[in-house]
Each structure stands twice: as structure tokens, then as C-alpha cells.
Amino acid sequence: MGRNFMPHRRTRARSFLxxxxxxxxxxxFGSAQVACAQVSPAExxxxxxxxxxxxxxxxxxxxxxxxxxxxxxxxFVLSRYVGVDPGRxxxxxxxxxxxxxxxxxxxxxxxGNYNAALSAEDFTRNQRAARVFNDVFVPVLRLIGQEIPQDxxxxxxxxxxxxxxxxxxxxxxxxxxxxxxxxxxxxxxFRIAMAPDDAARQDVLNRSMVFVDGQxxxxxxxxxxxxxxxxxxxxxxxxxxxxxxxxxTASNAAAQLAAAxxxxxxxxxxxxxxxxxxxxGTPAASAPPAVANPVPAPARAEPAPAAPAAPAAPAVxxxxxxxxxxxxxxxxxxxxxxxxxxAKFHFVEYAPPSFAVFQNRIALQLTLRNPxxxxxxxxxxYKRAAKDFDLxxxxxxxxLVDQTPEDALIQSxxxxxxxxFKASAGRPSPxxxxxIFPLKALREFANAEITNQQLINQGVVxxxxxxxxxxxxxxx
Numbered sequence: 001m002g003r004n005f006m007p008h009r010r011t012r013a014r015s016f017l018x019x020x021x022x023x024x025x026x027x028x029f030g031s032a033q034v035a036c037a038q039v040s041p042a043e044x045x046x047x048x049x050x051x052x053x054x055x056x057x058x059x060x061x062x063x064x065x066x067x068x069x070x071x072x073x074x075x076f077v078l079s080r081y082v083g084v085d086p087g088r089x090x091x092x093x094x095x096x097x098x099x100x101x102x103x104x105x106x107x108x109x110x111x112g113n114y115n116a117a118l119s120a121e122d123f124t125r126n127q128r129a130a131r132v133f134n135d136v137f138v139p140v141l142r143l144i145g146q147e148i149p150q151d152x153x154x155x156x157x158x159x160x161x162x163x164x165x166x167x168x169x170x171x172x173x174x175x176x177x178x179x180x181x182x183x184x185x186x187x188x189x190f191r192i193a194m195a196p197d198d199a200a201r202q203d204v205l206n207r208s209m210v211f212v213d214g215q216x217x218x219x220x221x222x223x224x225x226x227x228x229x230x231x232x233x234x235x236x237x238x239x240x241x242x243x244x245x246x247x248x249t250a251s252n253a254a255a256q257l258a259a260a261x262x263x264x265x266x267x268x269x270x271x272x273x274x275x276x277x278x279x280x281g282t283p284a285a286s287a288p289p290a291v292a293n294p295v296p297a298p299a300r301a302e303p304a305p306a307a308p309a310a311p312a313a314p315a316v317x318x319x320x321x322x323x324x325x326x327x328x329x330x331x332x333x334x335x336x337x338x339x340x341x342x343a344k345f346h347f348v349e350y351a352p353p354s355f356a357v358f359q360n361r362i363a364l365q366l367t368l369r370n371p372x373x374x375x376x377x378x379x380x381x382y383k384r385a386a387k388d389f390d391l392x393x394x395x396x397x398x399x400l401v402d403q404t405p406e407d408a409l410i411q412s413x414x415x416x417x418x419x420x421f422k423a424s425a426g427r428p429s430p431x432x433x434x435x436i437f438p439l440k441a442l443r444e445f446a447n448a449e450i451t452n453q454q455l456i457n458q459g460v461v462x463x464x465x466x467x468x469x470x471x472x473x474x475x476x
Contacts, residue, residue: 038057038060038061038064038095038097038098039053039060039095039097039098040053041053041054041057042350043350044098044099045351045367045416045432046101046432046464046465047431047432047464048106048432048464048465049099049100049101049106049465052099052106052153052154053098053099055153056099056148056152059147059148059149060097060098062147063097063110063143063144063147063148064078064095064097066143066146066147067097067110067112067140067143068094070139070143072114072135072136072139073116073135074114074115074116074135075114075115076112076113076114076115076136076161077094077112077113077115078094078095078096078097078110078111078112079094079096079111079112079113080094080095080096080111082111082112082113082160082161082162082177082179094112096109096110096111096112097109097110097111099154101465102156102158102183104465104466104467105154105155105156106153106154106155106156106465107154107155107156107157107158107183108144108148108152108154108156108157108158108186109157109158109159109160110140110144110157110158110159110160111159111160111161112136112160112161112162113161113162113163114132114135114136114161114162114163116135116163116164117163117164117165117166118131118132118163118164118165118166119165119166119167120165120166120167121167121168124224124225125178125212125226126219126220126223126224126225126226127224128163128165128178129178129180129212129217129219129226130219130220130221130222130223132161132163132180133180133182133219133221134221136159136161137159137161137180137182138201140159141157141159141189141192141193142193144157144189144190144193145189145190145193145194150186150187150190152186154186155185155186156183156184156185156186156189157183157184157186157189158181158182158183158184159181159182160179160180160181161179161180161181162177162178162179163177163178163179163180164176164177164178165177165178178212178213179211179212179213179214180210180211180212180219181209181210181211181212182205182208182209182210182211182219183208183209183210184204184208184209185207185208188204188207188208191204192204192205198221198222201221202220202221205219205221206218206227206232206233207232207233210229216229217229218231218232317357317360317361318357318360318361318362318409322362322409323355323356323357323362326355326362326407326409326410327354327355330355330405330407333405334352334353334354334405335352337353337403338352338353340403341353341366341368341403344399345366345368345396345399345400346368346369346370346371347366347367347368348367348368348369348418351365351367351416353365353366355410356414358412358414358436359412361411361412361438362409362410362411362412363410363411363412363413363414363436364404364405364410364412364413364414365414365415365416366400366413366414366415366416367415367416367418368392368393368415368416368417368418369417369418369420370388370392370417370418370419370420371420372387372391372392372420373420373421373422374387374419374420374421374422375421375422376421376422381431381463381468382468382470384419384431384433384463385433385461385463385468385470386470386472388417388419388433389435389452389456389470389472390452390472392417393415393417393435394452397442397445397446398446400413400415401413401439401442401443401446404439410439411438411439411440412436412437412438412439413436413437413439413442414434414435414436415434415435415436416432416433416434416435417432417433417434417435418431418432418433419431419432419433431463431464432463432464432465433461433462433463434460434461434462435459435461436459436460437455437458437459438458438459441454441455441458441459442455452472453471453472453473456470456472
């Protein structure tokens with residue numbers, strides 16, 4: 001079996017789990033010195049994820065060092081990208097351990113590349129995934145169990161590994177990549193780390209989310225063929241708003257945690273870590289101003305008319321290379337936008353405009369800080385989101401859209417608004433409210449063709465990464 005498991009070569013793909021944010025989500029270690037490097041909390045936009053990075057920073061560094069110092073059957077290197085050529089791994093960013101949002105859950109993810117390739121003629125897809133699971137996932141999960149406390153403040157733990165597959169067609173040998181992802185409930189991850197044999201591990205796998213190349217997969221250890229994932233009772237439910245395949249990965253890679261990022265998530269999930277949200281309106285197209293409370297108004301109050309559903313996201317997300325090329329192409333314009341934004345739109349210094357993938361569409365990400373101070377004790381998340389929407393972001397949307405590069409590849413605007421609070425004994429951290437809209441709907445809104453509520457209905461609104469419904473006329 002070992003002779004068919006060979007060192008691999010070829011392309012890279014963006015992380016399934018990070019995005020990213022989550023983000024998401026980004027490159028590999030090149031030396032032992034950077035092997036213990038870790039994402040800095042200051043780099044994380046979402047306050048909740050930033051707090052987790054701060055709290056567990058030393059634990060994450062220790063885990064990073066333990067994984068980097070472990071001997072695997074073939075070299076395994078941490079990364080925010082999967083499918084990176086071994087020859088290109090030196091000097092890359094290998095900070096493949098971080099907290100991200102994936103399908104509405106906070107997940108501690110470990111991402112990396114396994115420098116080996118399996119023969120497609122000698123191993124079925126299930127056998128390849130099982131081999132990588134035993135070679136990499138099992139020891140990584142054991143190290144997580146040793147370095148990370150079992151009461152870690154997250155809902156899940158995910159591992160994502162890219163590896164290569166060799167096949168022959170018409171006498172020629174080809175080499176492609178596969179990506180195996182498993183996301184466990186936190187307690188299940190520690191349980192599988194201590195499992196004594198494949199039978200115990202299989203029991204946990206049957207209750208967890210497993211993907212191969214972005215598709216749900218019923219990994220069956222020790223068997224030729226996989227289980228039917230539809231027949232398994234998965235303990236990690238899918239987020240209803242997400243497409244069945246990837247959210248923030250490269251087009252031919254495993255799909256989905258972003259991731260977020262996140263930037264992951266974040267987006268969601270995953271992708272930029274930031275939350276996903278809908279946007280406000282301009283004065284000319286504004287609905288009645290938002291009032292104070294998440295409690296629905298009496299029956300006499302009529303909700304805003306429903307907007308037509310947003311078009312379905314493409315089945316295949318843009319590749320990381322396409323996003324990078326777009327960033328490079330418009331970098332001078334984005335640099336000028338950042339300077340203008342800091343002077344006029346309250347852009348934050350540490351998060352300049354950048355492109356990312358959310359729901360399989362390329363979005364321009366912006367981060368603004370609302371100078372208005374809110375009283376956390378007397379306002380709800382719904383009221384604050386509505387105020388951010390109507391009184392802060394809405395009046396600026398027309399100008400923000402005008403500054404967005406006109407390119408058919410750019411389909412969404414992703415705006416994170418950092419809400420600040422009045423001084424209190426605990427100095428509460430800012431609240432991140434993210435508004436994400438299709439550019440087509442934004443231009444209609446700017447031209448007074450739709451209302452602010454109709455714009456919101458075509459977007460997504462998250463508060464600190466948690467999706468909410470926002471009906472302006474029903475907020476009191």
C-alpha cells in the first residue's frame with residue numbers, strides 16, 4: 001500500500017473552513033521558527049473571535065508547535081491554503097490554526113497539506129480518505145486533546161487536509177487534489193481523540209460532518225466504499241442559509257467554512273470572520289425610521305413589502321487565484337479608497353478594502369466604525385442594527401457603491417459596522433454588525449427603485465457572526 005502513496009505536487013486552493021473570514025482564511029510554514037507563529041488577535045475583525053484568539057493564544061501556539069514537531073508518514077504542514085505545491089511551501093504563511101465561523105457555529109479549525117498522493121487505480125475515494133484520516137486526522141486530534149482544554153469556548157473542532165491523487169488516462173499520468181474535512185462537536189472531537197480503535201472512531205464520524213471536495217461524505221474506516229451520508233444522523237447540522245457545497249474555497253477544492261471568515265465565514269460561516277448583513281438605505285429611499293425594540297409591533301403595523309428573492313449563488317465559487325488577481329488589479333484604486341474612507345466614511349485603519357468570497361460570490365469587504373455611542377443596557381441588538389443601518393451606513397451607501405470598482409466579477413458589497421458602547425465598568429468590546437448586499441440591489445436602492453427594507457431582504461445581517469432577521473418597521 002505504501003508504494004502507492006507518493007510525494008505530491010501541484011496547485012493550491014483556499015481553505016474550506018476559514019474564509020473568512022472566515023476569512024473563512026493563509027499560507028504554509030517554511031521553517032521551525034515560523035512554525036509556532038499564530039494569528040494575532042489584532043488581525044481578527046470579529047470581536048467574539050478576537051477574544052477567543054486572545055484567550056487561547058498560548059494554547060494555539062503550543063498546538064501549532066506540537067503538530068509541526070510531529071512525524072507523519074509523509075510531511076504534513078499547517079496552512080491556510082490546501083493543495084499547495086511542496087516546492088512553493090517554503091516561506092508561506094502556515095498559521096493554519098484559528099477560530100472561525102462555519103455554518104453559524106464557532107469552530108477551532110486546523111488546516112494543512114499532506115505531501116503525499118494516492119493512486120486512484122489502487123484506492124477508492126473512501127479508501128484514500130480513510131488512509132489520510134488515519135495518517136493525519138487521528139494524530140492531530142490527539143494533539144488537540146493534549147493541548148486544548150476540553151472546556152474550550154467553541155461549538156466545534158474541524159480538521160481540513162489537502163492531499164493529491166494520481167491517475168492514468170490514455171497512457172498519461174495525471175495528478176489532482178482531494179480535500180478531506182471533518183467537523184466535530186467539541187465534545188465529540190475530544191472523544192475521538194481518546195478512541196481506542198476504528199470502531200470507536202467510526203461511531204463519532206457517523207455523527208459528525210465529513211466532506212470530500214465539498215460534498216457530504218460517509219467516511220467508512222476499513223471499507224472499500226463509503227456509507228450513505230443521507231442515512232447518517234449528523235450531530236452538526238447544516239446552516240440553512242448556506243449552499244450545499246463550498247462557501248469560501250477555490251473552485252476545484254473542498255468547499256464551504258470560511259469561512260467564512262469569516263473571514264469566514266468570516267465568512268460564516270465561516271468566512272471573513274465578520275458577520276454577514278444587509279444594508280441600509282439612502283434618505284431618498286428610506287422606510288420609516290427604526291425604533292427601539294425587537295418586540296413586534298401591534299397587528300395594525302404592516303411589514304414592509306417583501307423584495308424578490310436574491311438570485312441563487314453560483315454552484316462553483318471563484319478560485320483563490322481569481323480573487324488574488326482581482327485584488328492585484330484594483331489595489332491602487334483600493335488604496336485610494338482606503339484613504340478617502342478614513343477621511344470620509346469612518347473606515348478603520350487595520351482593515352483596508354479587500355476582496356473575498358461569500359456564498360460563492362466575490363464581495364468587496366469594508367470595515368467602518370460608527371462614532372455614535374450606544375447604551376448596551378437600554379438598546380437591543382435589533383435597535384442597534386437598525387440605527388447603524390438607517391442613520392450611519394444608509395446615507396453613505398451611494399458613495400460607497402460609486403467607489404466600488406465596476407467589474408462583472410464583483411457581485412456583492414460586504415460592510416462590517418463596528419458599534420461602540422458608552423463607558424461602563426467592564427468597558428464592553430465593540431459589536432460587529434455586518435451588512436452584505438448584491439451590488440445589483442444596491443444600485444437599485446441608490447436609484448430609489450427599492451426601499452431600504454427590500455434591500456435588507458435581499459442581503460444577510462449578522463451580529464457578531466449570528467444571523468438575525470431585521471424588519472425596520474417592526475423594531476420599536
